[in-house]
Amino acid sequence: MTLTPHEVAVSQLATDQVVPLDRIKSLRFIKNNIIGNKTKKDLYIQLGIVSRLQDIISVKDDKDSQLKIQAVIVLGSFAFGNESNILALANSGVVEPLLNCLNPSGDPKLIEAAARTLNAIYASPKVSRQQLFMGNHLHVLVQLLDTFSSKHRPGQEIVQVHTAELVASILARCCETLEQQMQIADSGAIPLLMRLLASGISKSQEAALGALAALVKDNPELAQVIAQMRLEKGERPAPFILRLVRDKSPTMRLAAATCLTYLNRAGVIPEHDGDIMLIVLPILVKMLQLTGAVQETAPQVLAHLIWESENMQKAVCDMEAIPKLASIISQMDEEDNVYGIVGQKDKLKENSLLALAAISQLKEDCRKQVIEAKVLSHIVSAMSHPAVGVRAAACQCTRSLSRSVKNLRTSLVDAGIENPLFQLLSDEDLGVLRSATATLCNIVLDVSPMKKTIMERGIVAKFVRMISYGDNVVRLNTVWAIKNLVFEAESEVKENVMRQFGYNNLVLLLNDSEPAVQEQALNLVRNLAHKREHDIEQVFRGLGNGQLLSIIEEKLSWDDPRLLEHALYVLVNIATGTEYHKQSILKRQGILRSVLRSMNHESAAIRVASIWVIINLTWPDDKVSHSVHECVALLRSMGFEDRLLALDTTDHDLDVNNRVKTALQHFLMDQQQYGHNNNVSGVPSDQTGSGIGRHGHSSSRYPDPQQQQDISPSSSSSSGDAFGGSAGSAMDTTHIVTGGSGAGGHDRR
């Protein structure tokens, strides 16, 4: 049996081959054979070359570095540009010996070759980064960034510079998690990267920018550290990088723009906001018309930069970025159709969709432009794309576009997003599931014609599965969707939703570990208890009276203004219910005190909400006027009227002021009917003013004091005991409560 020359070459690599020269020859032969030849690479891997190479580079002998160098180069050649080969290499364990080749006392050429091969291997995000962060490897690697060290050897400067660039690139690729970022920073890499940045060598600067960008990405702490550093001439990095963003090389421009983008999002270079807007933004938009890697990455950086800024979104819109992105996406679809090559430019498509999502996130004008660019049909088909990234980004797009009543009623229905969206709600990828559930929140709004059809498809049954999926974002989106769905909904819809979803699940969400989830759950309660007595009663029954109000009481004591506002509006809504519902609030001194405290909250919206609680509790009602009087008396004794009077003179917010007047009107009406005799004793009041003072104050406020003479309430017997007495018995109290309930025509039993 004759061996092919390839088999011969591999067999000659065996370590028991005594003539090293033959082995080097074989390696050169193999190297020349496989360059750019995927078939040959596959062939050699099948012949088991990887373990042979691994044996060669694992030898602890440093005398003959030539053989090792050639072996490392061949490994790099296998890794280059082919993910399955990379994984084959990584799985057979070449990373550790390669890291060992970086030993600084070794041959600089070997170090460079090993760095190059490692860089090629780490190009795949699927390769574990764990080994790099074990033992001494990271430390050794970072030292290689130091091209100015005393250890440097004459004649090897260029090799050392190349090595430093490769190391910066490796660091950039191994900097995904917060922990990795922190470890790299702790290893002392940042000052060395700064030196590389200021080196004046283009390739080195680009590599340094890449590593710095990876360090500051979504990491405000490191961003702050880096923004505050000084380059050798005392300059801060940001203005220096701003000059690089105008470099003639597109890759340098992109690297610089990326770094500035992350610094900007971290909020650490506010003094350059203008430069970002006027210099970086237009440069990124222009990159959309380039080709290759720059065009592929630019939209993602653009999306990152403008994501939270309405002004930048508007500016990008004015720079005609939308038609450019739209044509990138639609052209790719055409090419896919013609050549059937799906998957080649997935990343470009994903990033372009993400940029569109960013632009149309906050401004209706920008959404309008996206619709006019006729790209929606491509977005919708991208929702069923084989690549998960593309699906998720397409969904982000529809989420942004669906933040509009107009789009919900027109273009999104016409484009048929409902079918693909419903499919994506069962997607296996977490990223897709997150953005699909986010879009769903808007699709189930009352203005959306798709609400009805998506409910008919059984969306409610999916909710329970979605909250138990175990992801915070999916859970948040789900409760958000439910609260949007029941807004202004018919009672039957609300009941149907809650029957399937279960009040027990609602309770879990109200006590969720994420405050954001709690907020939405509270908002859901608010919407459930909205408008009809029947609906309020359903919530009372579902959660249990005691539990409902205990939850509200607890949320009111939080310092979170959003929880506070929703909790107050739950009370506002409950207070439009039956006498029983009102009484259940009035029984809770803790709740009333929180409401009183909220009337002085710094947020006008919260002051308005708390005053609405009082307005509704004291709402004049012919049927139960007596219990309204009892309520007014109680609130007055707790100091609500005084607080309102104080707000009337001190609060200059128009909305607050108007609500205060309405509430005071209720107190006045009560006073006119019953007089102001409930100068109760024994009831605690956190007001400092005495009853007399209050009285005096009131009469000066109210224009009509004619009815102020004491008119004892006709049925003062019970009310006096209930509201004023401090020695009433439990029996009495219960009697009053149920009596109140009966008066409201409401029977709990």
Next chain:
Amino acid sequence: MPANNLIRPDPEHTGEPNRQCTCPSPLGGGSPHCDDLDTATLQLDTDSPTCALHPSSMAVRKQQAKQRQFELLQRHQQQLLRRKPDPFEAVRVLPSKTFHLYTGSRFQGKQRSGSHSYDVVVDIKHVDLDDSFLCGYLHIKGLTEEYPELTTYFEAEIIGPKHSFFTRKWDADELVDEEHWTLFRPFECLSSSVFYGRDKHVDKGEGRASKCTYRHHYDSQTYEHRSEDVVFMRWKEHFLVPDHQVQGISGASFAGFYYICYSKVTGHISGFYYHHSSEKFQQLLLAPVQERSFGSVEYR
């Protein structure tokens, strides 16, 4: 555990079996009101005495609740520290609410056209004051036989930092603008500054237009609808609801737009429809439907 345990002072804990807790409570002293109607109160109990005499007292429970919240917040902050923020997390658009303008509010009234009068209902669907934008549905009854009730979707340009009093589109030139805005009484004090600049070279009592030789443009920078009692808007209808694809309706048109004036204090809206080929000054008069209950929605 019977519900009563939560309500009566527990002798074991107070150590003073005969001592009643005498804390005052809103509905009488002695002991708190019992909520034995509800068995679901076992876990997250109902009211209890407000004194600290026994362990289920409000003070103790509050303390515990505070502690729980504190721990939860701390845990949450630690989690935030450990995980990187998602840079592509949806930015919230908190719904605006000002007086009667908020998602879900409703106005009722009439539109007068010559001797005819039609019932009108307006539902506000979204308000974004930051973007000087709101939108909603306009329902009008009895306009045509084909559509006894016609609903359109409209969008509002709120006059302020983003939109000027000058329409400059929809076939409305400055004369048309002036002709309409000056129909609103609250506009009187703005009129001279919007259409004739701020200088007082025009006598109040006399015809202003004839006396004025040049026009100043109103400086929109100084005008902010949020600090005004009255809000001016333009409402433009865009399509029919529910079927947005229906194109023309015989006997009715929504090609024009409304000049709108809304008073925050009274909640009243008045408006004038303008379309170059329609009858002039058809008036819209709306009053808010009183709401005491408020839901809330938010885009994601």
